Amino acid sequence: MNAQVGVAMGISQNLEADNNSFLCDSGSAGAVPQKISGCAGLKFNDFDRLREGVKFEAGQTWAIYNNTVDQMPRLYAQIRKVSAPCFSLRITYLEPDPDGEKETQWFEEDLPVSVGKFRLGENKSTQDRSIFSHVIHCNERSNTSCFSITCRFIDTCHFSVSPRKGETWALFKNWDIKWSSELDSHRKYEYEFVEILSDYADEAGVYVAYLHKAKGFASVFFRMGTGYEGIFRILPRSLYRFSHRVPSFKLTGDEGNGVAKDAYEVDEAALPETIEEFIMPSNSESETKSEHQAIYFASEGKVFQTGQIWSFHSGYDDLPLYYGRIQKITFTQAFKQDPVIKLHISRLKATRFPEDVINWKYGGMPVGCGTFYARKVQEIITPSEVSHQIMPQTSMDGIEYTILPKIGEVWAIYRYWSRYIDVDRLEFGLYDIVEILDDTLDYKVQLLTQQPVSDDRNDMEHRLFRACTEYTSNEDDGSEPIFTIPKTERIRFSNKVPATRVTKEMYGELEDNSKVEFRATPINVIHC
Incomplete structure (x- = not known):
C-alpha cells in the first residue's frame, strides 16, 4: 500500500476509534492540521463554504489533504454514504494504478500522484470534514458488477483524473520523472501555478499558462502578458508533473481596485507557506488584441x-x-x-x-x-x-x-485489419460501420447494419443504419455486436461517416436509426 494513502487511512481509523461517545461531533480530532496563512491581504470568497456538510453527496469524489510533507490535497476518496443528522461519511479511497514503467516506479517510491489512473481501495468512515478540500471530476470505467452497491464488487472499477479546462493546478517546480531514483533530494517540494487552457487529451497532453501571485491580495493569481506568452504544453509522458489541483474562483475585475479581469482567487489551504509576489497589471493592460476576422x-x-x-x-x-x-x-x-x-x-x-x-x-x-x-x-x-x-x-x-473518435459519432472501420494493409489493396477491403459508445480508455463501439429499405426512396444521398442485436456471421473476429477497439489500434478507424439520429417507423414499429451520408460509406460493408 502506498504510504500517502496509508496515512490518510490512519486518520480515519483514529476517528473511528475516538467515536465512542455516540455524540454528534464534526470537530477535527485526528484531522490533518490546517495551514494558517501568514499572508495578509484582500479576500473575496469563502472557500470553507465548499466543504459545508450539505455539499457532500453519495457518488462524489473528493480531494483529501495528505498528512505528509506539505499537507496538499493530493489524495482522493469516493463518498459511498452520507449519514445525518450526526454528520458521518462512509468513503472509499482511490489508489493510484499507473500503467507505465516509470510512473509505476514513481508510485512505488511513495512519491505523490494526483493524476492518471486509479482503482478503488479501502473503505473507511469519518465524521471530520476538515480533511476534505474539494470535489473532483473523474472518468469512471467499470464492468457491470460495478453497478452493485456491494463492496466486494468494486475492485473492478477504474477511474482517471486529469486536468480540465478552466481549473488551476500546482506543478512541481524543476520536476523530473527520475526523482524516484533520487528520493533524498526531492522530499521538500517547490511549486509553480498554472491555469488549464485545454482539456487533457491522450495525444496532445494539456496546454497551460503560468499564474503569478498578486501583491496586496491574500491569494489572487493572474496571468502575466498576453497572447501566447507564458503558455506551454505538458505532454502525456510528463503528467506526473502535476502536484495537485488548487480550488479557485475566477474574478470579473469588478471586485475592487487593482483586480484584473480573469484573475483567480485560490484556496490558501492548497498553497505553500511562501510564494513570490508580483504587481498585478490593470484591466486595460491585460486586454488582448482582437483576432483578425476570417473570410x-x-x-x-x-x-x-x-x-x-x-x-x-x-x-x-x-x-x-x-x-x-x-x-x-x-x-x-x-x-x-x-x-x-x-x-x-x-x-x-x-x-x-x-x-x-x-x-x-x-x-x-x-x-x-x-x-x-x-x-x-x-x-x-x-x-x-x-x-x-x-x-x-x-x-x-x-x-x-x-x-479522435468521439462518443456518438459513426465511423467506418477496417473489418480484417492489420498494420500490413497496403493502400493499393484498399479497394478489396471489407468494412464495418460502428457507433462510438465510450471513449474513456479504449473505444467501446456498437456494430451497425443497414436497413433493408430506405425511409425515403427519393433520398439517394443517405442510408439508414440501426444497431445490431446479434451477429450472425460465422467469423470469429469481432463477432459480438458490441466490442472494444484498444486506443493502441486506432488505425483501424478508416473515416468518420456524417450521421444524424432519427426515429422512423419500420415495419409498423418505431426504431432509432442513424441516417448516414451514403457517399462517406464504403461500398464493401459487412452487415449483421
Missing part, C-alpha cells in the same frame, strides 16, 4: 471559413479519408454563369505516432485519427469534394490538430 463563403449548404478543418473525398472509393485546413477562398463568376468557389487547403499530415500506438507498415495509407499538422504546400479543391467539417482539439500555438 467565409456559403456554398451547397455549407459555410466555409478560412482556418476551418474539413474532411474531403479522395482515393479509389471517393471516401473522406483526408483532412485539410482552409488557407484561402477564391470566388469568381463569369458573365451569365454560376459562381465558382475554390478552396485553397493545406492537407493535414499525421505527426509521429506515440510508441504505444500501432502504425502502418507501408507509407501512403490514410490516417483517420491522431495528431496532425498542416503542410506548407497548398492544393485547390471545390466545395463538391468536401464531406464534413472537423472540430479538432487545436494546440495553443495553432500548429497541431488532434482528431
Whole structure:
C-alpha cells in the first residue's frame, strides 16, 4: 500500500476509534492540521463554504489533504454514504494504478500522484470534514458488477483524473520523472501555478499558462502578458508533473481596485507557506488584441471559413479519408454563369505516432485519427469534394490538430485489419460501420447494419443504419455486436461517416436509426 494513502487511512481509523461517545461531533480530532496563512491581504470568497456538510453527496469524489510533507490535497476518496443528522461519511479511497514503467516506479517510491489512473481501495468512515478540500471530476470505467452497491464488487472499477479546462493546478517546480531514483533530494517540494487552457487529451497532453501571485491580495493569481506568452504544453509522458489541483474562483475585475479581469482567487489551504509576489497589471493592460476576422463563403449548404478543418473525398472509393485546413477562398463568376468557389487547403499530415500506438507498415495509407499538422504546400479543391467539417482539439500555438473518435459519432472501420494493409489493396477491403459508445480508455463501439429499405426512396444521398442485436456471421473476429477497439489500434478507424439520429417507423414499429451520408460509406460493408 502506498504510504500517502496509508496515512490518510490512519486518520480515519483514529476517528473511528475516538467515536465512542455516540455524540454528534464534526470537530477535527485526528484531522490533518490546517495551514494558517501568514499572508495578509484582500479576500473575496469563502472557500470553507465548499466543504459545508450539505455539499457532500453519495457518488462524489473528493480531494483529501495528505498528512505528509506539505499537507496538499493530493489524495482522493469516493463518498459511498452520507449519514445525518450526526454528520458521518462512509468513503472509499482511490489508489493510484499507473500503467507505465516509470510512473509505476514513481508510485512505488511513495512519491505523490494526483493524476492518471486509479482503482478503488479501502473503505473507511469519518465524521471530520476538515480533511476534505474539494470535489473532483473523474472518468469512471467499470464492468457491470460495478453497478452493485456491494463492496466486494468494486475492485473492478477504474477511474482517471486529469486536468480540465478552466481549473488551476500546482506543478512541481524543476520536476523530473527520475526523482524516484533520487528520493533524498526531492522530499521538500517547490511549486509553480498554472491555469488549464485545454482539456487533457491522450495525444496532445494539456496546454497551460503560468499564474503569478498578486501583491496586496491574500491569494489572487493572474496571468502575466498576453497572447501566447507564458503558455506551454505538458505532454502525456510528463503528467506526473502535476502536484495537485488548487480550488479557485475566477474574478470579473469588478471586485475592487487593482483586480484584473480573469484573475483567480485560490484556496490558501492548497498553497505553500511562501510564494513570490508580483504587481498585478490593470484591466486595460491585460486586454488582448482582437483576432483578425476570417473570410467565409456559403456554398451547397455549407459555410466555409478560412482556418476551418474539413474532411474531403479522395482515393479509389471517393471516401473522406483526408483532412485539410482552409488557407484561402477564391470566388469568381463569369458573365451569365454560376459562381465558382475554390478552396485553397493545406492537407493535414499525421505527426509521429506515440510508441504505444500501432502504425502502418507501408507509407501512403490514410490516417483517420491522431495528431496532425498542416503542410506548407497548398492544393485547390471545390466545395463538391468536401464531406464534413472537423472540430479538432487545436494546440495553443495553432500548429497541431488532434482528431479522435468521439462518443456518438459513426465511423467506418477496417473489418480484417492489420498494420500490413497496403493502400493499393484498399479497394478489396471489407468494412464495418460502428457507433462510438465510450471513449474513456479504449473505444467501446456498437456494430451497425443497414436497413433493408430506405425511409425515403427519393433520398439517394443517405442510408439508414440501426444497431445490431446479434451477429450472425460465422467469423470469429469481432463477432459480438458490441466490442472494444484498444486506443493502441486506432488505425483501424478508416473515416468518420456524417450521421444524424432519427426515429422512423419500420415495419409498423418505431426504431432509432442513424441516417448516414451514403457517399462517406464504403461500398464493401459487412452487415449483421
